[in-house]
Structure formats: structure tokens, C-alpha cells
Amino acid sequence: MNRRAALRNMALIMGGAIILPSCLHDDKGKAVVKLNNLTVDAEQEKIVNSLTETILPKTDTPGAAELGINLFVFKMIDDCAGKEQQADFITGLNKFADAAKxxxxxxxxxxxxxxRAAFVSSVEKLGKDKNYKDDSKLMAFYQMVKGQTVxxxxxxxxxxxxxVVYELVPGRYNAMFPASKATV
Incomplete structure (x- = not known):
């Protein structure tokens, strides 16, 4: 065997040894979304993903999952909400999961x-009930997710x-527009 082939084979073996642990790493239980302030596990992420898809399902237009709205919700809560709102979000998320189960x-x-639609509809009705104050964290979570989804x-x-059809200047100039005689 010549020396070049041996060096090439050694380089391939070393590269494989470096890459192999990352291929075998099990990410079960870890969230896909990288967040700075929120700590969300994979199950909680799936709940929010399912909720956004329930709020905005796929019809003849793309749904929330297809547009990546679920990632948008997490990013906005992580970046724009205060610490107290983030804590309410996580608490409400857990209460939402428990109530659904x-x-x-x-x-x-x-x-x-x-x-899912029936459950979300029941949560929506509870939010409109002025006398219902039992799960304020659940309602805060639902309102945050719904607002950020929309x-x-x-x-x-x-x-x-x-x-939305965007037009830089609304209306167009039509020089041939018929006009009636001006009255003085």
C-alpha cells in the first residue's frame, strides 16, 4: 500500500471517529428551539406546536406548522416577554397540558x-366568562400563544x-377617466 492511500484512509477514519458521536447522540426530551430565557422540553414544544396548528390549521392556505409560526411564538415569548410573563407562560403551558389530559x-x-378544536373552543369560552378566574395562568398562556400566532x-x-396585495401608491392615475361637465 502506498503512503498517500494510507494517509487518506487514516484521515477518513479520524473524521469518522470525530463525527460518529454526534450521529449517535440521542436528543429525546430536548427541545428543537434554542431559547435564551425560556426552558422548554420537547413535550412542551409539541404542545405549543399542536396548539398553533389548531388555532391556524392548514386549509387552502398554509397552516401554522408550515409557516413556522410555532417557532415564532417561542422566539417572541423568549425575546419580548418579561420574566414574569415567561414564568406565567411555562406555568400556563403545564396547566394547559394537565387540563387537556x-x-x-x-x-x-x-x-x-x-x-383539539373542541378543547381549544372550551378554553376560549372559559376566557370570555367574566366569573371564571380559576386558571388565570392557563388563560394567560392561551392568550399569549393565540396572539402571537395571529x-x-x-x-x-x-x-x-x-x-395582502401591496401597492406602493394606492390607486392609479387614469388620464382617460370620463368626467362630467363642471358646474360653476
């Missing part, structure tokens, strides 16, 4: 789209280019 008998993520959608590239 209690009401539906299974986790929010594992339920069908109709079951905001993320209405400021997304898809919405701003495909849904």
Missing part, C-alpha cells in the same frame, strides 16, 4: 384535530405577499 383522557398532542401569521412572508 384531564378533559380528553389523553395528551393534547395525541388527540385528533376535532378533539401576529406571526399576519406578518409572515406568505401573508404579506400572497394574501
Amino acid at each position: 384531564q378533559k380528553m383522557g389523553k395528551p393534547f398532542v395525541d388527540s385528533t384535530d376535532k378533539e 401576529f406571526g401569521y399576519t406578518t409572515s412572508k406568505y401573508f404579506m405577499t400572497k394574501q
Whole structure:
């Protein structure tokens, strides 16, 4: 064997030895989103992803998951909310998960789209009830996610280019527009 082939093979073996541990690393339980202030695990991330998709499902227009609204929600809460709001978000997220499991008998993520929509609708009704003050953290979480989902959608590239027709100057100049005789 010549020396060049031996060096090339050694380089491949060393490169493989360096890369192999990263391929075998198990990221179960770790969130995909990198956040600075919030600590969210993979299960909590799935709940928020499912909730944003329930609020803004895919129809003839893209849904929240397709537009990446779920990542937008996490980033906005992480960057723009205060420490107290972030704590309320995490507490409300846990209460939301517990309430969903209690009401539906299974986790929010594992339920069908109709079951999710019914549960979110019941949470929405509780939020409109003035006498209901039992789960203020749950309602704060839901309102934050819903508000950021709508905001993320209405400021997304898809919405701003495909849904809203942007015109630099509203109306066009039409020199051939028929005018009636001016009355003096």
C-alpha cells in the first residue's frame, strides 16, 4: 500500500471517529428551539406546536406548522416577554397540558384535530366568562400563544405577499377617466 492511500484512509477514519458521536447522540426530551430565557422540553414544544396548528390549521392556505409560526411564538415569548410573563407562560403551558389530559383522557398532542378544536373552543369560552378566574395562568398562556400566532401569521412572508396585495401608491392615475361637465 502506498503512503498517500494510507494517509487518506487514516484521515477518513479520524473524521469518522470525530463525527460518529454526534450521529449517535440521542436528543429525546430536548427541545428543537434554542431559547435564551425560556426552558422548554420537547413535550412542551409539541404542545405549543399542536396548539398553533389548531388555532391556524392548514386549509387552502398554509397552516401554522408550515409557516413556522410555532417557532415564532417561542422566539417572541423568549425575546419580548418579561420574566414574569415567561414564568406565567411555562406555568400556563403545564396547566394547559394537565387540563387537556384531564378533559380528553389523553395528551393534547395525541388527540385528533376535532378533539383539539373542541378543547381549544372550551378554553376560549372559559376566557370570555367574566366569573371564571380559576386558571388565570392557563388563560394567560392561551392568550399569549393565540396572539402571537395571529401576529406571526399576519406578518409572515406568505401573508404579506400572497394574501395582502401591496401597492406602493394606492390607486392609479387614469388620464382617460370620463368626467362630467363642471358646474360653476
